[in-house]
Amino acid sequence: MSDRLYIFDTTLRDGEQSPGCSMNIEEKMRVAHSLATLGVDIIEAGFPIASPGDFEAVHRIASEVKGPCIAGLARAHPKDIERAAEAVKPAGDRARIHTFIATSPIHMEAKLRMTPDQVVERAVEAVKQAKSLAPEVEFSAEDAGRSEMDFLCKIVEATIAAGARIINIPDTVGYMTPNEFGARIGELMTRVPNSDQAIFSVHCHNDLGLAVANSLAAVENGARQVECTINGLGERAGNAALEEMVMILRTRSDRYDIETSVDTTKIVPTSKLVSQITGMPIQPNKAIVGANAFAHESGIHQDGVLKHKKTYEIMTPESVGWNTNRMVLGKHSGRAALKSRYESLGVEIDADQLSAVFERFKVLADKKKDIFDEDLMVIFSGDSEVELERVKLVSLHAASGTKDAPVAAVELDIEGEIHRATAQGDGPVDAAFQAIKSLVEPNGKLLLYSVNAITAGTDAQGEVTVRLQDGDRVVNGQGSDTDIVVASAKALIAALNKLPNMHAKEIHAQHSGV
Ligand code: KIV
Numbered sequence: 443m444s445d446r447l448y449i450f451d452t453t454l455r456d457g458e459q460s461p462g463c464s465m466n467i468e469e470k471m472r473v474a475h476s477l478a479t480l481g482v483d484i485i486e487a488g489f490p491i492a493s494p495g496d497f498e499a500v501h502r503i504a505s506e507v508k509g510p511c512i513a514g515l516a517r518a519h520p521k522d523i524e525r526a527a528e529a530v531k532p533a534g535d536r537a538r539i540h541t542f543i544a545t546s547p548i549h550m551e552a553k554l555r556m557t558p559d560q561v562v563e564r565a566v567e568a569v570k571q572a573k574s575l576a577p578e579v580e581f582s583a584e585d586a587g588r589s590e591m592d593f594l595c596k597i598v599e600a601t602i603a604a605g606a607r608i609i610n611i612p613d614t615v616g617y618m619t620p621n622e623f624g625a626r627i628g629e630l631m632t633r634v635p636n637s638d639q640a641i642f643s644v645h646c647h648n649d650l651g652l653a654v655a656n657s658l659a660a661v662e663n664g665a666r667q668v669e670c671t672i673n674g675l676g677e678r679a680g681n682a683a684l685e686e687m688v689m690i691l692r693t694r695s696d697r698y699d700i701e702t703s704v705d706t707t708k709i710v711p712t713s714k715l716v717s718q719i720t721g722m723p724i725q726p727n728k729a730i731v732g733a734n735a736f737a738h739e740s741g742i743h744q745d746g747v748l749k750h751k752k753t754y755e756i757m758t759p760e761s762v763g764w765n766t767n768r769m770v771l772g773k774h775s776g777r778a779a780l781k782s783r784y785e786s787l788g789v790e791i792d793a794d795q796l797s798a799v800f801e802r803f804k805v806l807a808d809k810k811k812d813i814f815d816e817d818l819m820v821i822f823s824g825d826s827e828v829e830l831e832r833v834k835l836v837s838l839h840a841a842s843g844t845k846d847a848p849v850a851a852v853e854l855d856i857e858g859e860i861h862r863a864t865a866q867g868d869g870p871v872d873a874a875f876q877a878i879k880s881l882v883e884p885n886g887k888l889l890l891y892s893v894n895a896i897t898a899g900t901d902a903q904g905e906v907t908v909r910l911q912d913g914d915r916v917v918n919g920q921g922s923d924t925d926i927v928v929a930s931a932k933a934l935i936a937a938l939n940k941l942p943n944m945h946a947k948e949i950h951a952q953h954s955g956v
Pocket residue numbers: 456542582583584585610612613614615645647
C-alpha cells in the first residue's frame with residue numbers, strides 16, 4: 443500500500459509575499475479555484491490579520507472554494523487567531539488555523555525578545571485557543587532549521603499535547619542541507635514522545651536552491667505534509683516548487699511509494715495562470731513548467747527522442763499538462779464547447795461571464811488560427827476587473843522603421859472621457875508608453891518590462907508584464923495581444939489601473955473631452 447503525502451499550497455500566502463506579486467481578490471479567487479482543480483489538499487489562503495483585503499480573500503475562498511482544506515495564518519497572538527478563525531469559518535470541517543512563533547535563539551532574542559519558556563507558553567496558549575475555534579490546528583516553529591534540537595523537541599511535544607495535529611518544521615531562511623534537514627525531521631519524530639499524534643510537515647525556503655531537495659529529504663524521514671508554491675514563488679528566493687515535488691514522487695515511484703492527490707495534467711495550466719496573474723515570468727529552463735523543459739535541441743537528442751521518447755524524457759509533457767491544450771475550437775465553435783473547455787481548465791464561468799468571454803474568443807479566433815488554453819486564460823482574465831478599469835485603451839497607432847523616429851498616437855478612455863496624445867520614443871513601445879504616461883498621474887516608475895510569447899508560432903499572443911512603482915507601492919500589469927506594442931500598452935494600462943488615485947492629468951493640450 444502506498445503512503446500519502448499532503449500537499450499544502452501556500453502560493454496565496456507565502457507566494458504572495460514575493461516582491462511585486464500581490465494579487466487582488468478576484469485574482470486570488472481564480473488562483474484558489476485553479477488550485478482546487480489541481481487537487482491540492484490544503485490551500486493557505488492568506489494571513490487574515492494582515493489587512494482587511496487579506497481577511498476578505500480568506501473568507502471568500504473559505505466560502506466558495508470546495509474540496510481542499512482552507513488555512514489562515516496567525517501569529518501566536520489572541521487577536522490574530524480570532525481573526526483567522528473568523529476568516530476560515532465558512533469552510534466548516536475543512537477549516538484550519540495555522541499558528542506560528544519563532545523558536546531559534548536569534549529570533550527569540552533579537553526579534554521576539556522572549557525567553558524560550560515564554561515562547562513555549564505562548565505557543566501552547568495559541569494552539570489551545572485555535573483548537574477551541576477551528577477543527578484543525580497546525581503549529582509552525584518558525585526558523586526551526588536554526589533552532590536548538592532539545593528546545594524544538596520540547597515545543598513540539600507541548601503543542602501536540604495542546605491539540606496541534608499538524609506540526610510544521612520550517613527552514614525559514616533556507617539554511618539547511620538535505621542530509622541535515624532530513625535527520626532533523628527523523629530525530630524529532632523519534633524523540634518527541636507524542637509524535638504519533640501529529641502529521642509532520644515541512645516548509646522550506648530556497649535561499650541556497652535546496653528547498654525541494656530539503657523537502658524530499660524530510661519526506662524520506664517521515665514528513666507527510668509539504669508546504670510549497672506554484673512555480674516556487676515565495677519570500678526572497680521562494681519556497682519549494684509544488685510541481686517539482688509532485689513530479690519527483692510520481693516519476694520516481696520506483697523509489698518513493700508515496701502518492702499525492704494532485705492531478706498532474708493540471709500543473710502547466712495552473713503554473714501559467716499564476717505566472718500571468720502575478721507577473722512573475724517562468725524562466726525557460728525551469729523544471730517541469732519552463733518552456734524548454736521538454737524541448738530537445740541537439741541533433742543527438744532529437745534523434746534519440748524520435749527513435750524512443752524515453753531516451754531523453756523521464757516523464758511525458760502530456761503528464762504535466764503540456765501539449766494537451768491545442769484547442770479544436772475555432773471561430774465556428776459554440777458557447778457550450780467554450781464553457782466545457784473552461785470547466786476542464788478549472789475555471790467556473792457563469793452565464794454573464796460566458797457571454798463576455800465568448801465575444802472576445804470570437805475576436806481572437808478571427809485573428810489567429812490556433813487557440814490554446816493559455817489564450818483562453820488570457821481572454822478570461824480580461825473579464826475580472828472591468829468595473830475597476832478607470833483607464834481603457836481605445837486605440838493605438840505606432841509607427842517605426844529604420845529611417846524615421848518611432849512615434850505612437852494613443853486614445854484612452856479615462857473615467858468615461860476620451861483623451862489623446864502623441865509621442866516619440868526610442869522604439870514603438872517606448873513611444874506608446876510616453877504617450878500613455880503623458881495623459882495620467884501618478885504614472886509610476888517603470889521597474890520591469892518583460893515580453894513572453896505565450897503560445898507558439900508567429901501569430902502567437904505576446905504577453906507583456908509591466909511593473910510600476912509609485913512611492914512604496916509596487917504594482918504589476920499584464921497585457922496580451924498578437925501585436926506586441928498593443929500588448930505593451932495594455933500591460934502598462936493594467937498596471938496604472940492598480941495605482942490608487944490614478945486619474946487624468948488635469949490640463950493636457952490634446953485633451954478632447956467627449
Ligand atoms: O517561512 C516560514 O517560516 C513561514 C512560516 C510562517 C510557516 O512562512
